[in-house]
Amino acid sequence: MSFIGKTKTFLGLNALKNLVSDSMAIDMGSASTIIAVRGRGIVVDEPSVVAVNKVTGEVIAVGNEAHKMQGREARDVTVIAPLVDGVVADFERTRTMLDHFVREARSGLSHFSRRAIMSVLSEVTQVEQRALLAAAEEARISRVYMIEEGQAAAIGAGVPINDEKAAAVVDIGGGTTNVAAIISGSIIASRAERIGSSDIDVAIMDRLRRHRGLTIGVQTAERLKLELSSATEPFDPSKKLNVRGRDVQTGSPGAVDITAGEVYTITQPIIRRIAEEVRTLLADLSPEVAGDIYDRGLIMTGGGASMEGLATYLTKELGLTARVADDPRFAIVRGLSQLYEEPLLLRRVARTEPHPLIDTEATAFET
Ligand SMILES: Nc1ncnc2c1ncn2[C@@H]1O[C@H](COP(=O)(O)OP(=O)(O)OP(=O)(O)O)[C@@H](O)[C@H]1O
Ligand SMILES: [Mg+2]
Missing domain, CATH: 3.90.640.10 (ATPase, substrate binding domain, subdomain 4)
Known part of the structure; x- marks a missing residue:
């Protein structure tokens, strides 16, 4: 038996995996990037912006530091948001930003394996998804799973994974509104609109x-x-x-x-459009599913859900109870983190096959 094989048997595969890898949950939104690491909770919560030198094109600050400069930039500096409406608008800067945040999230112990579960917008195109994957690859994450936002938001808002009754979640972010109906952890209908x-x-x-x-x-x-x-x-x-x-x-x-x-x-006009999005999704559901959702009510997540009076407004407009999840900005990252405890569900719901990327050493420990 090889040295690695013996060590695996001795420590137990999982213990070894945890020792050498960071299991990250990444919610990279157009307004903020939130990263949780398994066993350590939320380790990054910063604005998704970078400061760029206009002359050289070089990124000079990322996240909080860049945000402080926004609107008060020096003559040759500009602060930009590389993600617009939930998708990669500026690939190079998205990559640099993700790499920076992933480094920040990394613990001292884990040097050669990182795996991540990332959330993506429901209606993201193949091209947009590829861009995110490539950014993760360059941030040296060895395995990336992509999960639709609605799924993660529902789990993070406390909907049990094996619940056979339907639940509806609306995530209102900075740039997007994502509405999804979920049964047993799987999405049965979803809509994403670029308004937030x-x-x-x-x-x-x-x-x-x-x-x-x-x-x-x-x-x-x-x-x-x-x-x-x-x-x-x-x-x-x-x-x-x-x-x-x-x-x-x-x-x-x-x-x-x-x-x-x-x-x-x-x-008002923006809030009305958000309500319209939810209404359109609800109108598409089968009567049984609609009945479940009527009983349970609508769950709201994302930073935009914190707006005063929004739950009351949606309750009145839609004729069903709407409630804001606990810590709504963190619902998605919480849901993503919980998926590490549910490997079978993770395999079933991930939008991409587990993606062996560049970190060859790490594959020695993968199942
Ligand atoms: N109390 C509040 N009232 C209104 N808006 C709020 C409140 N708190 C936070 N927000 C808004 O929530 C937004 C950020 O939410 P969130 O972090 O969920 O967005 P994001 O995930 O980065 O964006 P997206 O999911 O659209 O890519 C910001 O626009 C912020 O102004
Ligand atoms: Mg979001």
Whole structure:
């Protein structure tokens, strides 16, 4: 028996595998990248942005560090989001960003094997999925499993894996809304639309520029959304915030007051489109499945689900109870992590065959 064979027998294969490998769960979204490592919990939660030197094209900062520069960049620096609407828009920068976060997530022990379960949008194309896989390959992950977001979100929101009754989950991220109906851990219907919470930021910026003559930065728009937005009529529509930016006409610094009532009118069309997405999916389901979902209600995940009044709004619009999962931003990564405990389900639901990539040493330990 070889040395590795003997050691395997002595330690037990799984113990050895865990000693030498990081089992990662990666939710790389258009707004943030969240990575959990088996046994250590969430180790990365940073904005999905990179700062780039405009002259050399070199990436000079990633994640939190790049986010701090956004809107206040030095002359030759620009901060960009390499993922747009949940898919790879800038391959090189996505690769660099993922590589950076994976290094951050890595524990001191594991040097030569990393495997990852990554979430992908339901309606991602083969080309888009290949781009993500290639990025993972370059971040030296030896095995990559890709799971549809809806599946991961349902598991992470506490829907039991062997539940024979249907559940419906809507994940509202920065750039996308993903709705899925699930039975026994498998997706029976899903929809993904490229609309999300960041569209509210963009709508706020647009409205202020066109109606109030003030150009504001994306971080200011985000702050307005977090502090004033609500999906139902605001409790106090006159509640206001003074925001600063640049006057459209004079080009000089300027400021205006924005009320919760104004933010509400900006937010409404986007919230309505999200509700429409859910309604369209529900309308496609068989009566039995619809009945299960009526009993259980709709589960909301993703950062956008935290918007005040959104559960109440969806409950009213759709005529069934909607509730926000615990820690909704982490639901997907939680679901992905739980799949490590369910190897059979993982094999069944992964969109790609286990993908032996470049790390040849690691294959000695794979089953
Ligand atoms: N309380 C809140 N109200 C409204 N929006 C919120 C709130 N908290 C977080 N968000 C928004 O949630 C979004 C981030 O959510 P999340 O991390 O799920 O997105 P993502 O997974 O990166 O994006 P995607 O899944 O679309 O690629 C941001 O746009 C953020 O502004
Ligand atoms: Mg997401």
